[in-house]
Amino acid sequence: MAPTGPRSGDAIFASVERVNAELFTLTYGATVRQLLTDLEEVEEVNKQLDQMGYNIGIRLIDEFLAKSNVSRCVDFKETADVIAKVGFKMFLGINATVTNWDADGTCCNIILEDNPLVDFVELPDTCQGLYYCNILSGVIRGALEMVSMKTEVTWLRDMLRGDDAYELQVKLLKQVPEEYPYKDDE
Amino acid sequence: MQFFGGSEISPSPPTLTVSGNNAHMMYVFNRNGVCLLYREWNRPLHTLNAQQDHKLMFGLLFSLKSLTAKMDPTSAERGNLGVPQLPGQGCSFHSFRTNTYKLSFMESPSGIKIILITHPKTGDLRESLKHIYNLYVEYVMKNPLYTPGTPIRSDLFNTTLDQYVRSIA
Numbered sequence: 001m002a003p004t005g006p007r008s009g010d011a012i013f014a015s016v017e018r019v020n021a022e023l024f025t026l027t028y029g030a031t032v033r034q035l036l037t038d039l040e041e042v043e044e045v046n047k048q049l050d051q052m053g054y055n056i057g058i059r060l061i062d063e064f065l066a067k068s069n070v071s072r073c074v075d076f077k078e079t080a081d082v083i084a085k086v087g088f089k090m091f092l093g094i095n096a097t098v099t100n101w102d103a104d105g106t107c108c109n110i111i112l113e114d115n116p117l118v119d120f121v122e123l124p125d126t127c128q129g130l131y132y133c134n135i136l137s138g139v140i141r142g143a144l145e146m147v148s149m150k151t152e153v154t155w156l157r158d159m160l161r162g163d164d165a166y167e168l169q170v171k172l173l174k175q176v177p178e179e180y181p182y183k184d185d186e
Numbered sequence: 187m188q189f190f191g192g193s194e195i196s197p198s199p200p201t202l203t204v205s206g207n208n209a210h211m212m213y214v215f216n217r218n219g220v221c222l223l224y225r226e227w228n229r230p231l232h233t234l235n236a237q238q239d240h241k242l243m244f245g246l247l248f249s250l251k252s253l254t255a256k257m258d259p260t261s262a263e264r265g266n267l268g269v270p271q272l273p274g275q276g277c278s279f280h281s282f283r284t285n286t287y288k289l290s291f292m293e294s295p296s297g298i299k300i301i302l303i304t305h306p307k308t309g310d311l312r313e314s315l316k317h318i319y320n321l322y323v324e325y326v327m328k329n330p331l332y333t334p335g336t337p338i339r340s341d342l343f344n345t346t347l348d349q350y351v352r353s354i355a
Contacts, residue, residue, distance in 0.1 A: 058334055059327045061296045066316070066323045072295045146217075146296040178297070180248055181219035182241060 006070040009089025016067065016090070025119045032132060042129040049131070053138020054145075061143040064090070072147075076172045077101070079149070080108045083140065083170075092116055109156060112166040123160045131155050133166070140170060148176045209351045210287060210303045214322065216335060217297025219244045222326075223338045225347065247291060247299060254279045280312055290315060298322065302351075314354050321346055 035045045068086050073079040084096040093116070100109040117133050131137075137153035144151045150173040157163035214223040221240040234242065281290040288306050292315035293299045300315050300322075325343035326332055332340070 062294065062298060062319075062327045063323045065294050065296055066320045069316075070295075178217065178248075180245075182245065 006086070007068055009068075009086040012067050012086070012090045013093055021116050022119075025116055025121075028117050028135075029121060032130075036127065036130075042127055046129070046131050046134050049134035050138040050141070053135040053140075054142035055138075056135070057139040057142020057144075058146050060091070060139060061146045064143065075105065076149070077105055077108075079144070079147075080110065080170060084110050087143075088112065106172040108170055110168045110170060112168070115159075115166050118160055121160060128161070131158065132160050133158070137168060140168070148178065150174050150176060208304055208308070208354060210305070212303070212347070212351070213240070213243055213299075213301040214338070215240075215244050215247075215299040215301075218335065220335055221337065222298075225344070225351075227348075227351070243301065244299075247301065250279060250282075251293070281310070292316065292319065294319060304354075308354075311354065314350075317350065318347065321350065 032045070032049070035048055036042075039045050039048060064087060068082075068090060070082055070086065073082060080098045084098045088094040088096040088110075095113045097111050097113070098108050099111060101107070115133065117136075121132060123130060123132065133155070137155065140153045141151055152171045152173055154169050154171075155167070156169050157165050157167040159166055210226070210228045212223070212225040213221060215221055219241075221244070224236070224240065233239075278293060280292065281288060283289075283306055286306060288304050288308050290302045290304065290308070290311040291299065292312065298319065300318055302311060302315060302318070304311070321343070325340055325346060326338050327334075329340065332338070
């Protein structure tokens with residue numbers, strides 16, 4: 001029997017086991033709060049969130065590929081579309097759009113329409129430099145690295161800091177082709 | 187002689203499960219050539235030691251993949267043989283059959299390769315391999331105690347896998 005095609009984000013979101021949104025938001029909030037207490041420096045917390053996201057991303061990619069059945073993306077444009085339409089929808093139920101492609105097709109922005117991580121959250125004055133959702137940038141970076149793409153993901157707009165939307169910039173640094181891992185002399 | 191940097195060189199020795207299983211062997215490799223899992227159900231002839239066997243299998247598939255992509259008659263531009271492939275250029279082969287066995291192969295875009303060797307009359311196993319990939323995600327990837335890139339040592343995964351493989355016609 002021929003293999004089935006890719007599934008849409010909505011279909012998968014409906015079929016996976018979900019957890020209560022508030023539980024998720026509050027757990028994430030508690031994690032960030034604890035990191036702030038442990039590390040004290042806002043920059044350190046940003047880095048740690050990114051690293052945590054990276055560790056999640058390298059595992060998440062397999063779950064994503066298994067559940068969504070997408071085949072290898074032909075270029076970065078397709079990759080970004082798949083992340084926005086299928087990835088965000090499937091794991092967080094977020095509708096996201098891709099905008100602002102640059103001339104080479106290596107850099108784009110992803111705008112998140114809503115963001116369950118930041119419900120009930122307000123940043124105090126002492127934490128103004130904090131990228132609260134930095135875990136998401138780590139997740140994208142980690143996941144893309146496992147499919148041979150080195151990327152840099154940064155936050156352009158963050159509602160907790162006073163902007164009007166959540167916008168991420170994903171920049172493809174380079175595609176790493178697969179190499180034969182064994183040395184030839186063995 | 188360490189080629190891939192893991193601290194454990196080969197997975198735990200294969201245990202023979204109940205006979206009557208249709209499949210002979212199964213391998214799971216990651217993108218760096220580390221053999222994450224080797225299961226053996228019915229293999230009367232052992233030719234090489236485990237290390238060399240894994241290396242041979244990985245090398246075979248790597249070269250086959252590269253060859254099949256380069257020889258694709260439907261695509262206009264391909265690099266020459268030997269040039270590393272960029273993602274998105276592949277055309278993937280999924281099985282080959284000899285008079286004594288059939289080898290079915292699946293590679294995910296993240297580099298996880300699942301190989302199942304069965305008797306030659308087996309049909310198309312692509313859906314089964316996808317199911318095995320799903321099992322891998324559930325039992326291995328979601329396990330917080332598992333470090334990605336190291337051989338899998340999970341009894342639950344092995345049992346579920348054995349049960350599933352036994353059910354493949």
